[in-house]
Amino acid sequence: MTARPTSGDLRTRQVLVAALAALSGATDAVGLLALGGAFTSVMTGNLVLLGTASTTTNGALALSSGTAVLAFCLGVALGTLLAGTPRREDGVWPARVTVALAVEGALLVGYAAGWWVTGADRGATAALLLLATTAVALGVQSSTVQRFGVPGLSTTFLTGTLTGIVVRLTTRRPLREVLPGVQVVVGLVAGAAAGAAVVSALPGAAPALQLALVAVVLVVASLRFHRGRAATSPGPHRETTADVQEPGAPSGPPTPGGPR
Structure with a gap:
């Protein structure tokens, strides 16, 4: 039987997930402030904007929010094909995750070139x-x-994550069960604040922030999980709340995470 994932690997993954949430926040802020007033990952918000635009006959808002929804769905399908679905033999950070995030980085490079x-x-x-x-x-x-x-892990839709935090605090769950979700939410808010600040003060530097975040994730993941050794593999072991407390669902049966 292969080794269970180490606590260090799980902590590293959680930090990288929070960094990806920061990337989501920064990119959403840029889209909202500088690219037509729509979100790039908050699809609930875009669907509300689309519905509102249909009533107020705001064609520009309908076009931007509708385009964002369709493009996001295309990206979800592409990411699924690239990263695949969970397998019992997966390590803490499967190689295909890094491949898919590299494609995300390539898309952001193309976006940055277009921006500049x-x-x-x-x-x-x-x-x-x-x-x-x-x-x-x-x-x-x-x-x-x-x-x-x-279950419940997300870097883009965080209503379920926020719900899980409040549920755990209300039921006095251990702090270690609360912190992962808090890290992701803080990452998102910090990324949005940074993205808004940069696009307002130094708009030309906005893509640099986004590229830096995805680059850090790719470099750290490659060094930690792929360089000189295979990613730690739990074998037939499946992660549970005893291994890592997922940000988006309370302990026990997984709670479906809603859109933020």
């Missing part, structure tokens, strides 16, 4: 294409983290 080429005076069509590209990237990320097989 079009400049601050970009037209509506260019902004829509940039929004769609980032929505595809976040869709890839959203489905890729599902490969970890941890």
